[in-house]
Amino acid sequence: MRSFADQTQRPAAVNRSDRPDIKTANVPFSATERRATAGLAAIFSTRMLGLFMVLPVFALYAHELPGATPMLVGLAIGAYGLTQAFLQIPLGLLSDRIGRKPVIYGGLTVFLLGSLVAALADSIHWVILGRAIQGSGAIAAVTVALTADLTRDEVRTKGMAIVGVSVAFSFAAALVIGPPLARWFGIAGIFWLTAALAVIGMLILAYVVPDPDRSTMHRDAQPVLSQLTGALTHPTLLRLDLAIFLLHLTMVSLFVVLPLSVESAGLAAIDHWQLYLPVILLAILAMVPFVVLAERQGLERPVLLGSVVALGLAMLGLHAFDDSLWALAILLVAVFAIFNLMEAVLPSLVSKAARAGARGTAMGIFSSAQFIGAFLGGLLGGWTHQQFGADAVYLVGALTSLIWIGLMATMAMPENLTRHVLTLAASPKDGAPGLEQLLLDVPGVKEAVIALDEGVAYLKVDSRQLDWARLQTFAAST
Template sequence: MQDPYSERMSASETRAASGLALVFAFRMLGMFMVLPVLATYGMDLQGATPALIGLAIGAYGLTQALLQIPFGILSDRIGRLPIIYFGLLIFAAGAVLAAMSDSIWGVIAGRILQGAGAISAAVMALLSDLTREQHRTKAMAMIGMSIGLSFAVAMVIGPLVARAFGLSALFWLTAALALLGGVIVATLPRAQRHLQHRESGVASQALGATLRHPDLLRLDISIFALHAILMASFVALPLALVEEAALPKDEHWWVYLTALLVGFLGMVPFIIYGEKKRQMRRVLLGAVGVLLLCELFFWQFGHGLWALVVGMVIFFTAFNLLEASLPSLISKVAPAGGKGTAMGVYSTSQFLGAGLGGILGGWLYQLGGLEVVFAGCAGLGALWLLIVWSMREPPYVTSLRLPLSESALSNPELTSQLLAVSGVSDAIVLAEEGAAYVKVDTQQLDRAALDRLVA
């Protein structure tokens, strides 16, 4: 029998975490593969205009943002698996609709339907059901890495598949990956419990406080702006490679591969510096500033191949740095028991930014060409920098969920006693869950005293 306090993940936990990471990866791969090619190959679709191409790029984000939190709450009521299977089928149906369409409106409809398969919250809740507390951060990190890897692979695979088989092949591949994701879910271990977990699901009671929290709002605006700039830039950058650098669209893959690889390696020292020296605010402000400078560079100097390649390398260094550090900042800033709700609002902001960014990029390109898109992104970057400038240095804390014994639950002074433990900065006791949520500084925590209180 598996030791419930073992420091190693069990075989079933490893299988669950890796399987759900694959489901996430396949889904995001299908979502992102069209990003580097839709602006170029999509212009051959019937009725295509730059504004409609932008809508097609970002359309999935609008329905994803609308349904993300409702589907997560619904999964608490009717179960995780029905929501996940339904979402994957909807996602696959949207991909098939886009693959069979020869008009831009058909592709837009398909992308909107894809976004309606909003299963992220349900997948994270299932992960909580299938893993023990001490391994949940590790399991969530596996999913985070799978999303980052799928984005990088999509940037390279998308142009290669489109060159070999055409734009519709990308959507057929997306549908196949979604169905394969459903098969993987069917092979996962079955949850023995339906865990109400505030660290991985949205709690309606915590929604108001989350929306009123100034630094959480700054981080929500940050992920909104980051993905809006990304989507708007990818209306313009593939076209810039064709128009300004005379690089055929079927050779764009090596540019994205170079930019992503160098950008990924380039962000690592800054993440290490920010966490070890506890300077994440400085890292955040620096990355936003670099992203702003990149857009200004594209606007004024993005007229040759190597200028665009260098600009994209720096752009993806800043993008990868922000994409990796913002969820960590959410976890640090969210109050005890509020991480799941904060992440739900954060994800909604991310998808809303992607949707509106694509629309904005297409509209600006139609209005005045590449320069207007880059100038618009620079303006958004400047506004973003102003908003986050007043953000405080985040607390360097970790979230813990501690199951409580019956005697601990009956202790009316438990919350105040938890807060009195060295290294504990915030705590909330939820009798209905039989658990306490605490925020701790691991460098100062008296773990023995904490364990005595909850045992």
Template structure:
């Protein structure tokens, strides 16, 4: 972009009251969070039941069951970035609707399956509706910069809630209607999501690139060469590999200790509820008291030990339930803190690119976890699944052991408007001169400035003066 064009942008201050949600923003956040949650609910409900109920399918083996569990991750990983880029060209709602249709088709194929191969095809089709990036981009289109962080947090919370509900609802539906009933239910949820998309979510006022949400191809190489970010990519890869592999064996282990399939949902309900209660203080320690690295290393070490004990000692009911609780405390804690660490470490304006790579790593981990768990179960038995994943967790611990403690930086996005004014370099320098502002990227074509700030050191008054001294009008 030419310097002349860059010179035409000024910062304008946003009044505090404008951080309140507008009616259209509230509708968009509610609708898209619900849409995202129901889609993930459909994917997750299969986890606690597929291994048990697939035994009635023709051709089922532990390896193929594991492949069916993780198959959605492969198509998600391959297609999520192309779908996000396609939404930039032809429109968010069109791409999201198309992805939901693919998800519905996959659910219907799996619901009518009589062989494990048909289940695998259905799961691949479910995953091919890879619209997570398009949903986040539409949410960014629908929200102003000053409320976007809260909007994204709502999406993140909805995913966690969906996972917890899926662990309970999946076994309950399967016990009454079989495995096909779970897939019929996911198809109905996806159809309802289509209705929500077109009736509740308002039309986007614009379609733009958002570097805090979407992938920026110009930043891809530099992001992939950051060792600190790669450690976190490997972490989410390992976490979801372990999760998917564990669910090849966990349902059978619960049956072995006398908890039949129709009652397992209640076990997951109790365990997930308690895990959430135990997780919250640990998140507070990590975030508020800035003990992120210690918490991270301790949690991975704890997960390594729990997996080892599941393989060696998890054959008694209460020991198994206690280990299951410890596993989900560790899993939920890592699932909550890893995205926060990505946000802290990503350079200003590169958060969307970093999260795109991170999400791809997550889905690849889910795919390989199903395959690895199935292969270990088929070749060596279910104890080997836990011991094999314990070995992976130990490798994971070694990979992250030497990482520097992440700086506790927060992302800020400040709106710009087109006006005559200072040069781009001057604008960046004025932001950088404020105490507590650690990184700045001004992107005139998006009309925003991306900042990384240390809130404990931030001179909010100085930042407000920079904003106030430059605005030509005030508005939302």
């Protein structure tokens, strides 16, 4: 083995980690980064708000559309998921070639077109087409990539987290504002508002989001074609992909019939927000302790298994007590708490399970699985409603939980390793394999991948064993 004195003659370099003991976790955003993150979060959230606003209301008003059947209503609710799933990775890769902003402008334009088609629809079939076109403006991966371009490594994770959290707020806001908007302006009015949100997104992109100095590949933030096979065949990642697929299948199928149950329980359509608002707030409070148990105490498996069991029981409860508003409220607190919990814990596990330098690819596949779940949830929920009645849709969620329990019970939990990035001062003289081996020789470094095109080294380290002083010395060497 080479001595460390020999190793420090190699070109490696600037330390870029978000560990507190390296004094980067509390690095503040620069003014430009703050502006970029806020602008991209606004674009992302307004687009998702437009997609989500129909969830709590479409089943109530769709019968007014010619040709509407329960199955086609479900298909209209979930249609965006199919096109979103299949186009987001290709559009992300396209942005590497022609630039991030042109692809985002294009995606928002397509989203605008889909909204207009749905707003002008005179039958359920045109609404389905409009929703599918909306999903074709799949800018999720490109937005994440642009966030990476416009933020330093020290704050990049924080920036992407803000963009991600904005989606959760969009979902909550959609449930609250969707019912009164639909009552006042109709379903067409919601789609007109969605079109306006697309225009607002373009204005934010033009006047708020800065232009990046250059767009580069960020393997921890965006997919890489050569890594797709490895991510798709990784046993733990595959189970996590199926988990998010089942979660969104369950949630979207739920909204095919939930508005009908709430109305049947005695709450007028315009007042549904009075149920959703307190339920969402209580659900957020309820899920926090379990996130702490999973993330801080290392109890991911029992938290996940317990959540899936609770979700299945809640779905059975919705089947049994869907005529009681109080029962619906209590059960929905559990359902939304579990949904929020899973939305926090599952991506964290994907990040831990993905190999060094492959998190972007793993997250791209994970996100696609989520959207496929949304599409099939709408389709399956609508078909079940049509064939067996609205109550049967809740049983679909309960049966889905049985499959999910098997996935979680047999999944190997990923090691609790920390991701770390080193910027290379120059190309290694012995090439990437030589520098990778030097990094692996540092105690506590479990994985090392050199990305010469990015000029960085991606690491996964065990913070309990890592010799941080030695790694810092190595990073500071030239």
